Amino acid sequence: MHKTTQKTFYHDPVLLEESVSYLLTDPSGIYVDCTLGGGGHSEAILEKLAPVGRLIGIDRDETAIQFASQRLQSYKNQFQAVCSPFSKIEQVLQSLEIHSVSGLLLDLGISSPQIDEGERGFSYMTEGPLDMRMSSDDxxxxxxxxxxxxxxxxxxxxxxxxxxxxxxxxxxxxxxxxxxxxxxxxxxxxxxxxxxxxxxxxxxxxxxxxxxxxxxxNQELDQLKHCFQNGYSFLAPCSRVVVITYHSLEARMVKRYFRGDDPTFSKEDPVTPMPKYHFRILTKKAILPSEAEIQRNPRARSAALRCGERIEIL
Ligand SMILES: C[S@@+](CC[C@H](N)C(=O)[O-])C[C@H]1O[C@@H](n2cnc3c(N)ncnc32)[C@H](O)[C@@H]1O
Structure with missing residues (x-):
């Protein structure tokens, strides 16, 4: 585990209401928060789930897993935290004997405590070793x-x-x-x-x-590509994928994925002949944080939310 002097892992969740309302279609369904972080989005999802609904929270950062597990312990019958990179979503769901989910949430990038803790080496504003690994296993x-x-x-x-x-x-x-x-x-x-x-x-x-x-x-673009590819077969018909991106490379991959193309980023941008993935795009334009949210939480300023709904092609 990372050596951390931090007692808390609090992160102000971005586009909270918007992401939860796009994600949840069936309160009795199984959902995956692929970027658990401090558990802010997860808590809001759990508040809205019916008693039989379930949420799996994934994070590759052991500190986040520890903090969020504590924070959400009152939901222990419905919530399970798993320390893993989200590229391995297939293995995570298989190990829990889950074959189908109602929705995936990805709130990309890093959590505030990862940036603020100098020891983690993510920020030019705090002194620390040049590290930047989200997981000390990397x-x-x-x-x-x-x-x-x-x-x-x-x-x-x-x-x-x-x-x-x-x-x-x-x-x-x-x-x-x-x-x-x-x-x-x-x-x-x-x-x-x-x-x-x-x-x-x-x-x-x-x-x-x-x-x-x-x-x-952190091989962030590869991680995203593999999560998209490996998570697709678990998506039930009409399930939703909600992604909050923070820079244009991530956003481009999400747009390609929802259009049905291979999400791989490439400068040449080759056109994939046949769509592999089938989504209805529910956000024709990305949803952006309000001025009030940005004022309250300046780290939300570059966020953009997109949602795709899995459709069956007969
Ligand atoms: C922006 S934060 C999420 C914050 C969270 N939504 C909340 O409300 O607190 C992103 C989190 O995703 C995790 N993360 C980023 N890439 C990951 C990956 N490839 N696999 C698993 N977790 C990842 C980071 O460790 C970080 O805790």
Whole structure:
């Protein structure tokens, strides 16, 4: 488990009412919250379920599982938390002998406590080791990437995953500095980025570089692809998939999936000849947080909710 000094794992759930009302069609159904986090969405789902309804909460972060299990212990007959990456949804559901579900919720990205805890190394605003792993079981940390990737691959990573325009300059400086001594902390990396980018653009570049690294460390796009692919066969007719995304690469994958295409992100964007997945899109336009929600919780500002309903093709 991650060493954490945090007593709580509180995360303010984003688009809470909207996501629960899109997700729940049958109060007696079985639902999966693939991104349990602090359990905010799960609690709101459980409040609305009938006594026979069930909810499985998945998270790859052991700290989240511990916190949410405590928080939701009064629902112990209806709720079960499983520590696993959501790409393994098939194994999780099989191990619980669940063959069909009424809905999946994915609230992507990271929880507030993961960002705020310096030791986790996710943020350029707090000092900590360059880690960024959501699960301590994951083999590769941000330190490994920053200190071993060739310059060209580092630059590509910053460009492909965050569209950072100064990616080459930043990669060159990283390699120059690590040749003197390894880059160990979030502050060291942040200082390198600041040194490459003019003042007024620094915050955006810092966010982009840290986000790109986080996506690669946690294989976030691969995780999403496998969750979509492996979860599909469990979706009952008329069940719903609700996804809250926080950046354009995730959003593109969700749109492709709901259109029936392979969700794999690719620069070439090949057209899949036959749709593999069958959904009716219930959100013609993504649902965005209100101004009031963003004021109350600025971390909601880039959120976008989409919902697809599984249809049967005869
Ligand atoms: C934005 S938070 C979810 C917050 C939650 N909805 C709540 O109300 O507290 C995202 C959570 O998903 C988890 N997560 C991200 N990617 C994951 C993956 N591939 N497999 C399992 N959990 C993942 C993170 O550890 C984090 O706790």
């Amino acid at each position: 083999p590769i940390s941000a330190f490994d990437i920053i200190n071993t990737y060739p310059e060209r691959e580092l630059a590509d990573l910053f460009y492909i995953y965050s569209e950072e325009r100064l990616s080459r300059r930043i990669a060159r400086k990283i390699v120059h500095n690590r040749n003197e001594s390894p880059i160990r902390t979030t502050r060291e990396l942040a200082d390198i980025v600041r040194g490459c980018v003019p003042g007024k653009y620094q915050i955006k570049s810092l966010s982009r570089v840290f986000q790109a690294l986080r996506i690669v460390v």
